[in-house]
Amino acid sequence: MKLQGTMTVNEKGHLVIGGCDTVELAREFGTPLYVMDEEFIRQNCKAYYESFTGAYPNSEVIYASKAFLAIAMCNIIEEEGLGLDVVSGGELYTALKAKFPTGRIYFHGNNKSPEEIRMALEANIGRFVVDNTYEMDLLNSIAGEMNKKANILIRITPGIEAHTHEYIQTGQIDSKFGLVLSNGQAMEGIKKALGLENLILKGLHCHIGSQIFELQSYQHAAEVMMEYIQKVTAETGVEITELNLGGGFGIYYSAGDRPASIKTYATIVMETVQRKAREFNINVPKVIVEPGRSIVGAAGTTLYTIGSVKDIPGVRKYVAVDGGMADNPRPALYQARYEALVANKADQPKNDEVSIAGKCCESGDMLIWDLAVPEVEPGDILAVSCTGAYNYSMASNYNRLTKPAVVLVNRGNAELIVRRETYEDLVQNDIVPERFKKNKKLTIAK
């Protein structure tokens, strides 16, 4: 496993994150446990802030909160000077609970409900990223009722196929998101929005996918969108002053993943936008990017306790942990690959090979195939790295497993930022119809 962020191994041979011994964290907070490395998260935020806003003042970085959201995470993002991308009433509610500056909130989503729209208008959020013409009408009419104006970006499907897993590609024509650029649908939508009295068109948005390594895909997206901005201005006479190029910057998960630096990404994107603006003789729009995974992904580690071991000699050794697809659905969903080490034996030679199984009743609940490990035994702590993005946020209660706690570690301090769910949490929304209630006085019809 590649040691990233503040990870080290101490004299006991234990994995240490944020100055905290992970074996002690497991003992204190229980497992499965998400451990978030605060310093690493902040370093990533700073790398984004300095590479974009610091170097190009007319740009903004907004954190895509779908990757990982908790109130404390909003606080970190606010302190680091980034904006926030939310995609549901629930994410917005979390941001409001954190008292996140609402002017820095962007509201995404391909099917925002009237209630969500009302909530966002009430909060005076910065921008709505409008996905379709149905939403334009809805937003316009609700804004009218509330006597408000909504600042919008319109999401465009630019027709770019980024090289990533097909489930997380979003820029291609055949996508549920956005208005299609190539067939005139987008231009029609833009003209429609310009005619709606309660919408103020600020800019355009596109997002080509997630876990992208090739910077040419971003360069291509920037070129296509700048050309389109020029076309929109020529056809409508309206200046487009903001261009949101989405997120998707890839990270290291396992051997073979080679992400570029955030600085190189920023330089390529910003220089492409500036070059195109010169070429088309238009003003350079404000550029917005919305990274999620590359802020938190590598900063998260999940700790599990090893339980049963099933050895099929000559075939495979299955080592089961006390979590699995309920806390990390990515291997089952996207065949995602992870690295791991035995946290209490981090300095021992790896002379065995095992496959890490989750505890859900699904054969597909396998976290890692063919992992080199020292001799493992029940009670060992397994640390799976790079689980900071789309793990806690995509966790489920499948098999009625309780969602793990999240602990924020920094300089030897460990603070719980999400408490572990309890069995009581699992049943708290269940309602028992009167007729099923036990100890009820039975009235038997004669």
Ligand SMILES: Cc1ncc(COP(=O)(O)O)c(C=O)c1O
């Ligand atoms: C519209 C939008 N913006 C930003 C992101 C964040 O992507 P990532 O976490 O890959 O940076 C996503 C998710 O892919 C998205 O759908």
Ligand SMILES: N[C@@H](CCCC[NH3+])C(=O)O
């Ligand atoms: N949830 C996905 C990425 C999609 C992000 C949202 N558009 C993942 O785990 O990789």
